[in-house]
Amino acid sequence: MNKLAVSAPPALKTLKTTNMIAQTILQQIGGKRFTAMTGSRDYINMGNGLRMSLARNKTSANRLDIIYDAGADLYNMRFYRRTFSKKTFECRTKDIAVHEGIYFDMLEEMFTMVTGLYTRF
Numbered sequence: 001m002n003k004l005a006v007s008a009p010p011a012l013k014t015l016k017t018t019n020m021i022a023q024t025i026l027q028q029i030g031g032k033r034f035t036a037m038t039g040s041r042d043y044i045n046m047g048n049g050l051r052m053s054l055a056r057n058k059t060s061a062n063r064l065d066i067i068y069d070a071g072a073d074l075y076n077m078r079f080y081r082r083t084f085s086k087k088t089f090e091c092r093t094k095d096i097a098v099h100e101g102i103y104f105d106m107l108e109e110m111f112t113m114v115t116g117l118y119t120r121f
Contacts (some may be wrong), residue, residue: 025050057115060097
């Protein structure tokens with residue numbers, strides 16, 4: 001008897017993989033300890049990365065995107081400030097710092113360098 005392995009539909013596999021990327025990034029920057037020490041919130045799964053809102057910091061950046069580059073097995077970090085005008089309903093974005101080609105073990109160090117917020121004691 002030759003039984004075929006039952007697998008999930010392609011869309012579901014892709015969803016699991018993208019969710020796993022965001023969870024892995026959060027674990028690599030410190031997980032719950034990172035959240036508690038930095039005041040970061042509103043974690044959003046971007047498919048190939050993680051987006052979060054930041055607490056007040058020395059650079060005035062209020063958002064961070066961490067994108068995983070699967071080809072190079074490296075990360076790109078984009079710190080930016082997003083503002084919304086209630087009067088004109090315009091959304092403006094200003095890049096504060098962009099770093100490309102970062103290894104996973106340098107994510108916490110780069111975060112601390114840019115924001116001044118420590119991720120561990």
